Amino acid sequence: MSTTTRAGAQHLLPTADPLGLIAPDGTLVDSPGLPMPSDDVLLALYRGMVAGRRFDTQATALTKQGRLAVYPSARGQEAAEIGAVLALRPQDWLFPTYRDSMAVVTRGVDPVRVLTLLRGDWHSGYAPAECNVAPQCTPLATNSLHAVGFGHAARVKGEDTVALVMLGDGATSEGDTHEALNFAAVWRSPVVFLVQNNGYAISVPLAKQTAAPSLAHKGVGYGIPSVLVDGNDAAAVHAVVERAVAAAAAGEGPTLIEALTYRVEAHTNADDATRYRDQDEVQTWLARDPIARLRTHLTARGLLTDELAAQVDAQAEADAASLRERMNTDTELDPRDLFRNVYAEQPPALRDQEEQLLAELREAHS
Ligand SMILES: Cc1ncc(C[n+]2csc(CCOP(=O)(O)OP(=O)(O)O)c2C)c(N)n1
Ligand SMILES: [Mg+2]
Numbered sequence: 001m002s003t004t005t006r007a008g009a010q011h012l013l014p015t016a017d018p019l020g021l022i023a024p025d026g027t028l029v030d031s032p033g034l035p036m037p038s039d040d041v042l043l044a045l046y047r048g049m050v051a052g053r054r055f056d057t058q059a060t061a062l063t064k065q066g067r068l069a070v071y072p073s074a075r076g077q078e079a080a081e082i083g084a085v086l087a088l089r090p091q092d093w094l095f096p097t098y099r100d101s102m103a104v105v106t107r108g109v110d111p112v113r114v115l116t117l118l119r120g121d122w123h124s125g126y127a128p129a130e131c132n133v134a135p136q137c138t139p140l141a142t143n144s145l146h147a148v149g150f151g152h153a154a155r156v157k158g159e160d161t162v163a164l165v166m167l168g169d170g171a172t173s174e175g176d177t178h179e180a181l182n183f184a185a186v187w188r189s190p191v192v193f194l195v196q197n198n199g200y201a202i203s204v205p206l207a208k209q210t211a212a213p214s215l216a217h218k219g220v221g222y223g224i225p226s227v228l229v230d231g232n233d234a235a236a237v238h239a240v241v242e243r244a245v246a247a248a249a250a251g252e253g254p255t256l257i258e259a260l261t262y263r264v265e266a267h268t269n270a271d272d273a274t275r276y277r278d279q280d281e282v283q284t285w286l287a288r289d290p291i292a293r294l295r296t297h298l299t300a301r302g303l304l305t306d307e308l309a310a311q312v313d314a315q316a317e318a319d320a321a322s323l324r325e326r327m328n329t330d331t332e333l334d335p336r337d338l339f340r341n342v343y344a345e346q347p348p349a350l351r352d353q354e355e356q357l358l359a360e361l362r363e364a365h366s
Helices: 040-064 078-085 101-106 142-156 175-186 216-224 234-249 279-286 290-298 306-327 333-337 350-366
Strands: 093-095 163-168 189-195 226-230 257-262
Touching: 040 078, 040 101, 040 234, 040 306, 078 101, 078 163, 078 234, 078 290, 093 142, 093 290, 142 163, 142 175, 142 189, 142 290, 175 189, 175 216, 175 333, 189 290, 216 226, 216 257, 226 234, 226 290, 234 257, 234 290
Parallel strands: 093 163, 163 189, 189 257, 226 257
Antiparallel strands: none
């Protein structure tokens, strides 16, 4: 019989209350051992969140104008989206979901390219290797396996690259998430799992999703250090993700972070959330707005003047106007693009399909 003693799990457990640095009223919260980001980072978080929200509002408006097929809003989740992305180093990779357009924009990808997928023009509008951002995944949790495979490969190749994968609360019920967590833990893959618990998976509330004490607790069974953080506190999200990225880069393996936040809008513009949730609940979360919280904090500390706040708003407005204008043009698509970039050498069956399509198109236009 093995005489190996098993270490306790205490060091892996998340805190009972979410870690935080700034309270909803802008005052400081003490989270032992969690450093407050620098003033420059706090201002970058503020800029990113204001820009992110304005982008999000514009994208929703574009669905109403028929310029976008669908858009899943991340309004209210700006602290988690931007806090996490700004904690990445340039060489790290982001593995986002359909909801994380804001995060992709924050990583520096042109918003028009980000919205290409949701416009239905192309599979992905950006080249992943140019921006270190994988295509946004609609199949839930598949991106967790992509991130772990990517992180593992980077480690085998001796590269200093960390993969950050974003998941929703609902995605934690998928088998893929558990396979990814297990593999990453056993192989100490340089991966940070960020679960944005926004309370709902379409109409399914968290209480029907899991009986676990928190989603962060799910990491413990795999031997992964797990963190519960206030997902509406950009400073705290940035601090915990930065710490997890550093640990992964140092060869310490993965971290699971649950960011507690809320989906303020419906699942997408095609969903009516009033059918399954109470408006009082939405109001409670609106009072915990991540942008107002950081603004209050920065203003009280004299870091954000009225003039600077107006500049940040004006820049976000100008970016939204540019996005609106550029999305208001019709795109010319080449149907043959469907067959390109799939295989280095096209298999015969696909070649037949391409020829069949081209023949049909010729006939339609003759
Ligand atoms: C494998 C798979 N099953 C089901 C769906 C349908 N679906 C799309 S979004 C969604 C809810 C996901 O909720 P959550 O993971 O909490 O993310 P959120 O939308 O709240 O960001 C479901 C079930 C899907 N896209 N992929
Ligand atoms: Mg959700």
